[in-house]
Amino acid sequence: MKKPLIIDCHGHYTTAPKALETWRNRQIAAIKDPANKPKVSELQISDDELRESIETNQLRLMRERGSDLTIFSPRASFMAHHIGDFEVSSTWAAICNELCYRVAQLFPDNFIAAAMLPQSPGVDPATCLPELEKCVTQYGNVGINLNPDPSGGHWTSPPLSDRHWYPVYEKMVEYDIPAMIHVSTSCNACFHTTGAHYLNADTTAFMQCLTSDLFKDFPTLKFLIPHGGGAVPYHWGRFRGLAQELKKPLLKDHLLHNIFFDTCVYHQSGIDLLTKVIPLDNILFASEMIGAVRGIDPETGHYYDDTKRYIEASTQLDAQQRYQIYEGNARRVFPRLDAALTAKNQ
Amino acid sequence: MKKPLIIDCHGHYTTAPKALETWRNRQIAAIKDPANKPKVSELQISDDELRESIETNQLRLMRERGSDLTIFSPRASFMAHHIGDFEVSSTWAAICNELCYRVAQLFPDNFIAAAMLPQSPGVDPATCLPELEKCVTQYGNVGINLNPDPSGGHWTSPPLSDRHWYPVYEKMVEYDIPAMIHVSTSCNACFHTTGAHYLNADTTAFMQCLTSDLFKDFPTLKFLIPHGGGAVPYHWGRFRGLAQELKKPLLKDHLLHNIFFDTCVYHQSGIDLLTKVIPLDNILFASEMIGAVRGIDPETGHYYDDTKRYIEASTQLDAQQRYQIYEGNARRVFPRLDAALTAKNQ
Numbered sequence: 001m002k003k004p005l006i007i008d009c010h011g012h013y014t015t016a017p018k019a020l021e022t023w024r025n026r027q028i029a030a031i032k033d034p035a036n037k038p039k040v041s042e043l044q045i046s047d048d049e050l051r052e053s054i055e056t057n058q059l060r061l062m063r064e065r066g067s068d069l070t071i072f073s074p075r076a077s078f079m080a081h082h083i084g085d086f087e088v089s090s091t092w093a094a095i096c097n098e099l100c101y102r103v104a105q106l107f108p109d110n111f112i113a114a115a116m117l118p119q120s121p122g123v124d125p126a127t128c129l130p131e132l133e134k135c136v137t138q139y140g141n142v143g144i145n146l147n148p149d150p151s152g153g154h155w156t157s158p159p160l161s162d163r164h165w166y167p168v169y170e171k172m173v174e175y176d177i178p179a180m181i182h183v184s185t186s187c188n189a190c191f192h193t194t195g196a197h198y199l200n201a202d203t204t205a206f207m208q209c210l211t212s213d214l215f216k217d218f219p220t221l222k223f224l225i226p227h228g229g230g231a232v233p234y235h236w237g238r239f240r241g242l243a244q245e246l247k248k249p250l251l252k253d254h255l256l257h258n259i260f261f262d263t264c265v266y267h268q269s270g271i272d273l274l275t276k277v278i279p280l281d282n283i284l285f286a287s288e289m290i291g292a293v294r295g296i297d298p299e300t301g302h303y304y305d306d307t308k309r310y311i312e313a314s315t316q317l318d319a320q321q322r323y324q325i326y327e328g329n330a331r332r333v334f335p336r337l338d339a340a341l342t343a344k345n346q
Numbered sequence: 347m348k349k350p351l352i353i354d355c356h357g358h359y360t361t362a363p364k365a366l367e368t369w370r371n372r373q374i375a376a377i378k379d380p381a382n383k384p385k386v387s388e389l390q391i392s393d394d395e396l397r398e399s400i401e402t403n404q405l406r407l408m409r410e411r412g413s414d415l416t417i418f419s420p421r422a423s424f425m426a427h428h429i430g431d432f433e434v435s436s437t438w439a440a441i442c443n444e445l446c447y448r449v450a451q452l453f454p455d456n457f458i459a460a461a462m463l464p465q466s467p468g469v470d471p472a473t474c475l476p477e478l479e480k481c482v483t484q485y486g487n488v489g490i491n492l493n494p495d496p497s498g499g500h501w502t503s504p505p506l507s508d509r510h511w512y513p514v515y516e517k518m519v520e521y522d523i524p525a526m527i528h529v530s531t532s533c534n535a536c537f538h539t540t541g542a543h544y545l546n547a548d549t550t551a552f553m554q555c556l557t558s559d560l561f562k563d564f565p566t567l568k569f570l571i572p573h574g575g576g577a578v579p580y581h582w583g584r585f586r587g588l589a590q591e592l593k594k595p596l597l598k599d600h601l602l603h604n605i606f607f608d609t610c611v612y613h614q615s616g617i618d619l620l621t622k623v624i625p626l627d628n629i630l631f632a633s634e635m636i637g638a639v640r641g642i643d644p645e646t647g648h649y650y651d652d653t654k655r656y657i658e659a660s661t662q663l664d665a666q667q668r669y670q671i672y673e674g675n676a677r678r679v680f681p682r683l684d685a686a687l688t689a690k691n692q
Binding site for chain 1: 494495499500501503504505534535536537538540541542545546549550553554556557573574576577579580581582583584585586587588590591611612613615616618619622623638639640641643645650651
């Protein structure tokens with residue numbers, strides 16, 4: 001069979017030029033000092049700067065590791081929806097989404113964009129729709145990141161099964177785009193952002209879906225749960241048993257037409273469990289490279305987040321199954337990605 | 347080698363006679379209606395009732411499954427430290443701990459008690475010490491359950507590494523007892539109690555320890571993280587990498603003299619990952635039977651929570667390693683359990 005396209009469905013622009021963070025810090029400072037609010041036009045990042053930030057980082061590693069295309073969204077920990085009000089989030093989301101769109105235009109063979117939303121705690125998610133629409137219809141985005149906890153670790157929003165979120169789901173279904181369920185920085189001292197809050201949110205989101213009938217209302221809605229699904233695959237027996245206690249259908253019927261897991265699990269044993277326990281139709285290749293864990297594993301001599309190595313080293317997967325994980329499932333879960341590739345005869 | 351004693355280090359009294367729940371409901375109702383506050387003396391449960399509740403449930407299953415001794419504590423989801431004030435929690439904890447003590451007296455070969463604490467959100471944990479002292483010195487308890495989030499899913503207490511908790515740790519070290527880090531019912535609609543909050547708390551607690559130097563202050567302090575350590579073993583590479591980013595020592599040196607995981611993971615692949623990834627000195631047998639997941643797994647025909655089957659079926663463990671998991675590690679982590687067994691020539 002033909003060599004699969006290696007699609008990394010979980011990349012963030014963690015390496016944006018410093019000017020972005022500087023502007024953001026001015027924006028945050030201006031929440032208490034509105035006279036000094038920076039204008040959007042004061043942020044100037046040239047194409048050359050974008051190119052360099054990508055070529056020396058993500059693209060360099062993609063070439064070294066052998067991945068082809070990254071679904072690229074704004075830096076998750078910088079979304080920080082808890083900072084300021086809707087206007088602050090809205091301005092910030094527009095800036096970050098435009099940068100990812102520009103990266104995708106500069107490197108059309110290697111990056112395609114997904115959008116962050118201008119969420120704000122206590123604000124109706126319907127307010128996110130104009131940004132979402134722009135990103136899909138004008139920027140060619142193929143997915144969104146949806147934060148189930150815009151409060152940043154205080155969990156003050158209703159569960160994902162609540163009608164609160166339905167305006168976003170209706171638009172997702174209309175556009176046929178999936179959402180990666182991805183929180184941002186924790187401002188709760190109990191939760192380390194990447195070591196606890198991220199994984200907890202993954203588990204929480206899955207369980208919110210399990211206890212509900214959300215996918216009866218939205219049979220074509222698709223959620224991608226990152227970081228290998230948090231604790232879910234490791235506790236798959238627990239979740240199967242809980243669904244049984246709650247008189248829900250088998251998980252494969254209840255949730256697995258709609259919920260998918262990425263491969264951001266940073267050791268071989270974890271990937272082996274994931275691919276053994278979760279049906280292979282529900283696993284999408286991803287690395288979240290230059291993200292939470294940037295070092296080299298002294299036990300292997302390779303980067304922790306070089307997840308392609310674990311997929312390659314797996315003794316459980318054959319070529320067809322690797323194709324599913326690398327390309328096939330991503331094209332099914334992200335139909336707009338598939339359309340974009342097909343249009344390029346890929 | 348001699349047949350190991352099968353010690354289940356994680357059992358709760360989930361099957362207490364109905365009178366207990368009835369009394370508790372009256373206590374809760376009286377928070378808003380103090381004139382109807384029930385007296386402790388109004389709760390009457392006979393030894394025969396206790397015996398029956400155990401013989402037909404936990405003890406029956408222990409015999410069927412072949413475990414010998416359970417470290418037995420009050421029902422975790424009923425601790426509900428968020429309900430009422432310290433006085434409410436204190437009265438409730440005393441009642442529940444006395445019942446577990448009575449069970450241990452009625453079945454001294456099969457049960458030994460661990461205590462819940464009368465925690466209350468916003469109240470100094472030092473207020474728990476009288477109950478803790480009574481349970482250890484008068485009731486022969488060999489451990490405690492410490493709730494890192496007495497708010498019940500709002501996470502309003504400081505992390506476990508904060509000096510806030512030190513009075514409890516000082517007493518634990520003095521008595522040489524470990525704490526199982528175990529939350530209770532979630533009253534936050536985002537978190538399903540046993541499907542999200544429990545696992546999240548396990549992951550959160552581990553990460554709170556990882557980011558801190560708690561065990562430099564308390565080199566002999568011991569925490570048992572239940573439910574197989576939440577998401578931790580599945581993401582062991584992530585945690586090793588995060589420790590590296592934070593310039594902490596290797597996890598085996600930084601945390602594994604002090605942190606232990608139980609085997610409450612309800613499928614074979616999960617147990618196989620746990621025993622492969624986590625050093626075997628750090629794994630203690632447990633089932634949390636008649637707990638969150640009480641059904642029979644249609645894939646195996648056996649109870650999900652019959653975790654002994656997974657240990658037995660493991661192809662990774664030899665007899666000496668099973669002895670560690672079943673008996674050796676529990677005797678090391680719970681020195682008062684070891685002393686009690688030794689006193690009986692066990």
